[in-house]
Amino acid sequence: MPVVKADLQACQGYANCVVGATDYFDLDDDGIVVLLKTEVPEADRSRVTEAARSCPVSALVVEN
Amino acid sequence: MNTTTVIVGSSIGGVRAAQSLRLEGYEGEIILVGEDPELPYDKPPLSKSVLAGKAEESSIRLLTREQAEDAGIQLLLGHAATGIDVAGNLLQLQDHEPVRFDHLVIATGASARPSPWGQRPGIHVLRSLDDARKLRTNLLKGGTLAVIGAGFIGAEAAATARSLGLEVTVIDPLPIPMSRIFNPEIGHWFGDLHRNNGVTTIFGTGVESIDGEQGSFTLRLTNGANVEAATVLVGIGAVPNDAWLGASGLLVDNGVVLDEYCRAVDAPHIYGVGDVARWRHEKHGEDIRIEHWTNAVEQAACVAYNITHPQSPRAYTPVEYVWSDQHDWKIQVVGRVGGNAEHIIIGHPELHGRFAALYTTDGVNLRGAAIVNWPKALLACRRGMGTGVTIQELREKLEPLLDPQPLAAS
Numbered sequence: 001m002p003v004v005k006a007d008l009q010a011c012q013g014y015a016n017c018v019v020g021a022t023d024y025f026d027l028d029d030d031g032i033v034v035l036l037k038t039e040v041p042e043a044d045r046s047r048v049t050e051a052a053r054s055c056p057v058s059a060l061v062v063e064n
Numbered sequence: 065m066n067t068t069t070v071i072v073g074s075s076i077g078g079v080r081a082a083q084s085l086r087l088e089g090y091e092g093e094i095i096l097v098g099e100d101p102e103l104p105y106d107k108p109p110l111s112k113s114v115l116a117g118k119a120e121e122s123s124i125r126l127l128t129r130e131q132a133e134d135a136g137i138q139l140l141l142g143h144a145a146t147g148i149d150v151a152g153n154l155l156q157l158q159d160h161e162p163v164r165f166d167h168l169v170i171a172t173g174a175s176a177r178p179s180p181w182g183q184r185p186g187i188h189v190l191r192s193l194d195d196a197r198k199l200r201t202n203l204l205k206g207g208t209l210a211v212i213g214a215g216f217i218g219a220e221a222a223a224t225a226r227s228l229g230l231e232v233t234v235i236d237p238l239p240i241p242m243s244r245i246f247n248p249e250i251g252h253w254f255g256d257l258h259r260n261n262g263v264t265t266i267f268g269t270g271v272e273s274i275d276g277e278q279g280s281f282t283l284r285l286t287n288g289a290n291v292e293a294a295t296v297l298v299g300i301g302a303v304p305n306d307a308w309l310g311a312s313g314l315l316v317d318n319g320v321v322l323d324e325y326c327r328a329v330d331a332p333h334i335y336g337v338g339d340v341a342r343w344r345h346e347k348h349g350e351d352i353r354i355e356h357w358t359n360a361v362e363q364a365a366c367v368a369y370n371i372t373h374p375q376s377p378r379a380y381t382p383v384e385y386v387w388s389d390q391h392d393w394k395i396q397v398v399g400r401v402g403g404n405a406e407h408i409i410i411g412h413p414e415l416h417g418r419f420a421a422l423y424t425t426d427g428v429n430l431r432g433a434a435i436v437n438w439p440k441a442l443l444a445c446r447r448g449m450g451t452g453v454t455i456q457e458l459r460e461k462l463e464p465l466l467d468p469q470p471l472a473a474s
Contacts, residue, residue, distance in 0.1 A: 012394070014387060016361075019383075019446050027439055027440075030439065031440070046088065050365050054358065054361050
């Protein structure tokens, strides 16, 4: 199953991912991304990939 | 399925449209056309990490040749689009034969508004990678940088130049910087931000002319004063790249005019994305054009969906979002701000190091927010814009976060 991965060093807290897929992404108190789940079922792949690609600093990737 | 989608414009909107088409399962041909001969690159870092020399050019690539090949995206770079034969489904290109399309995505972006004070070496704009290279080369020679325009690009470049150790003077005809976007109180704080970081600010004064040459310019101001500078950056906004559509017959009015599904109003197989697109925003009830990175990304995804789901297209109704990094401020703007909108401000830059300005038109509901250095507030506002939060609810949520009380000993 595809998995979503986060580069916590790169994250700048823009929150585009949270807006794109609020059931997969959140921000902690410092504004760093929190992955609420990492496995991405096929039905969610398009939506979660779009949310990951909306990161302005490419901190997120969905891998097969 | 032997259809072809041609995307004109190889910046963020065009690249994302191509990638999103594949994500939506589009099996036809995709041709990505770009005037810029460079491989597609991301623009927000140009005024920040690239100008500062902190980011390699390779780190801002949006698409490598291998990635394009893997995704089945044909690259046709270095050719400007010159026109569209709408009835014949042909895109006309400079120094290339016309390209046939079934669907066309117009994503030609915007250009920096050119300097009205002459264009010669040492007078820069900042929009492309090549612009950033040229400006950086001149900044590294040292001397004073004069920035005309205290908007996002000018302010970011000014901050970057300070970080490189240059003397910087920012000039803007507005008496209060950023007051086209925000209310005056916040605008004053932006002025303080620049001055606290060693930038000389001259506000409420225009530039009459620029005399001299690279290395020794004299800017003559409308108040009679002169400013000496080695290098000049002109950051006075952008204009949509829509002139090439002039003979196409498509409706163009400060951008290509689109319906709520981002289709050209007079040619539903032609779409628009990003800075060049003026579309019908159903929730705002008006045609709008947005020059922000996030809008290009979201609009590209919507257009890709609409091309692949012609029976059930989605209206594009985003909540606006833009960010800017200036000195030690991370500025984030959600929804619609400023103007005559009533607002409340939570926090203060000097007392708390962060603040959020919440705007409302009806006195109750959140219409937009400007947030500095406060991720929790940003998230609350971005989520709240979708769920219809009131500014009072946000105030009650955010104010206690400003001065966290130490945990009571028990």
